[in-house]
Every structure is written in structure tokens, then in C-alpha cells.
Amino acid sequence: MGVSTPRTMSALCKLELSQFRNIEHSNLELAPFLNLIHGENGSGKTSLLEAIHVLATGKSFRSSLVDPLIREGATEAVIFAENTEHASFGLKKPRNQKHQLKLSGTAQTNWDEVARAIPTQILDSSSFQLLEGGPKARRRFLDWGVFHVEPLFVESWRRSRKALANRNRLLKTQPLDESQLEPWNQELASSAEKMHISRKSYMENLIPVFQDVHGQLSGQSLTNLAIEYRRGWDGDKGLAEALTANLAQDVKYGSSQLGPHRADIEMRVGKRKAIELLSRGQQKLLVCALKIAQGKLLSQAIGRQCLYLVDDLPAELDRENRERVLTQLLNLKTQLFVTCVDLSALDFIHLEGPELATFHVERGIIRD
Ligand SMILES: Nc1ncnc2c1ncn2[C@@H]1O[C@H](COP(=O)(O)OP(=O)(O)O)[C@@H](O)[C@H]1O
Ligand SMILES: [Mg+2]
Structure with missing residues (x-):
């Protein structure tokens, strides 16, 4: 974890969209603090939130396909933004062709630099499935945090992906040549051990921040609420040894059953899984606390703020709980993009002046 440095408030100040979803063209001056977006x-x-997310991470939070993001009938979508540190971010996605990503005019081969410059969290209906869904979403949650505080993590992550792909390919070939497998076992094990150390240390730092945020959000501290990180292979063995011991299983399934791609976070209340015990509302607050804690930890660890995209909170939380969640988010003093159908659902927010921008959206046209 990095040494604490002074916070930089790096907010997006300009956003320009062309041919993105139903937005033909839009040029917005953003507020550094709260951006409220309302409309039917x-x-x-x-x-609008999706465009920011795609620019900042390379991915949508609601579609794995890129082509549907391009406005029907248009040939390419363009997203452009500037932040208060005078960096610019440009993404062009032509239909059926590779995207072009630029950071302050320089072409980027991947999203590493842009993602680090615009750490982005999303809170929408699908985020609330973090606990009940499969481990993939929880790994993504975990790795979001590690990526931002451990600059070398992404290297180990990529090495492990490559080793896994090669190992899985060999596992499917017959007859199996174990000697060919060995170098990939070593490579997978060495990258996995590094990932494990980073993930474990991240979770150790996150848990107390989470407990604190959760206590404030829920108004009660669930003292027996425990979060446990699992690395993806059991026992006190190293992964190389575990892979050898588990070879018969891997051959049977034709893929690696153990490794960092099987890591997970388990949440328990006492002896039971949190999802079995907590109400839907309690689970949602827990997810909010996890995401808010990540933002807090990020600014403590590397002195950067992350921006939050908060989609339609009134559809997910009752008035009291959305007030609590938004109050916590506002206390982070970071840039927020908050959508709702009807502004009256958020009338407990008392902000004015340059800190706040309100946008009304109507059939793809955004007005302030
Ligand atoms: N590629 C596209 N081209 C044109 N319209 C689209 C495209 N993708 C989605 N839409 C339309 O954009 C509209 C806005 O969707 P959405 O952003 O989800 O609205 P909201 O969040 O305000 O409810 C929807 O009516 C949808 O049908
Ligand atoms: Mg919506």
C-alpha cells in the first residue's frame, strides 16, 4: 500500500458525447462535486453514466458488447472528457472496428493509465447483486481496489491469465504431456502468490474502513459480521504443489480448478452466510458500505479520489437509507454523478452554487 500523500481532487470538468446510445451529441460542463441527472x-x-464508465474503464456496466453502445444508424461513438488536472481522455469506437483510446493526445494500448487517472465506482441495481451472485463480481470488486493501490498487481494478474490460458489449453490435449505443463504451473504459481499477497493485504486494510462505514450507514454495528478473503486454493500448500496434487481433477474438467481465478470474498454473520441472514435492504447497505469503503481507502492510500456513478438509488433504497448512503457519499468530497427519475426523491440534498450541477435528460437531449 502506498504512502499517504496529499489528496488530489481530480474531477472531470468537461464531458462531450457523440452518438453514444440514444445521445446524439452532448457537451456538458460538470460540477466538481455533485452532478444530478434526472429525467423520465x-x-x-x-x-450518460455508462459513457463515463466506458471511457474510464473500457467496459460498460450493463453490456459486454460494445456495438450496442453506438447510436443506431451512426458509424462511431465518441466520448471525450477533461479533468481539473488538465488531462484529456478520448475514446472513439467505430462500428465493428477496434477502438482508439487517447490520454492527453497520446494513443493508449490498454486502459491502465486512463483507469488510474479516473478511478470510477458504480452503484446500480446490478452492484447490489455483489453478495448473492457468483464470485466473479466479488473478484472484480477486490481487484478494482488492488489495481488502484498496487501498481504492480496488474502485471501479476496478466501473467496469471496467460499461464492459465496455456495451462487450460494443454489440459484439453490428449495425451497429456505433463512436462509441457510444468513451466505454466510454475508461472501460474509465482504470479498467483504475488496476487495473493496483494489481495490479502488490500482486504486487511479495507475491512476496518468497511466496518466503520457500515456502522454509520446501518446505524448499528454488526459486531459478528466477518469478511473472509479466500485465495483460490486450500491449505497451507503453495499453489505449485496444489496444482500437482489436483492434476487428475484438472484433467477431468479440462481446466484449472485451483488458482487466483478462483479467489472469493465470503461475508458471514456469526456462523452463517450474510446472504442467508440479512434482509435485502441490509444486503444493499452492506454493498454500499463496501463500495464507499473502497473509495475512502483509495484516497487514504494513494491520495486520489474516485468518482461515483450512482444510478437510480430511489429504485433501490427507501428514503431513509438513500439519505444515509448519499450523505456518506457526499462526505467523501469526491465527484458524484447521481441519477433519478424525479428530483423530489433526493430533496434532502441541500447544495447550491458551483458545487452542484443539475441536468435534465429528455429523449437523449441533456440540458442543464
Ligand atoms: N444504440 C442505441 N441507439 C439508440 N438508442 C438506444 C441505443 N441503445 C439504447 N438506446 C435507447 O436509449 C434510451 C435510453 O436508455 P437509458 O439510458 O437506459 O435511459 P434511462 O436510464 O434514462 O432510463 C432507451 O430508450 C434505449 O432504448
Ligand atoms: Mg436508467
């Missing part, structure tokens, strides 16, 4: 269902609010 189907007007384009989520699309």
Missing part, C-alpha cells in the same frame, strides 16, 4: 425512464440517464 428511457430518457438516457444511465447512458
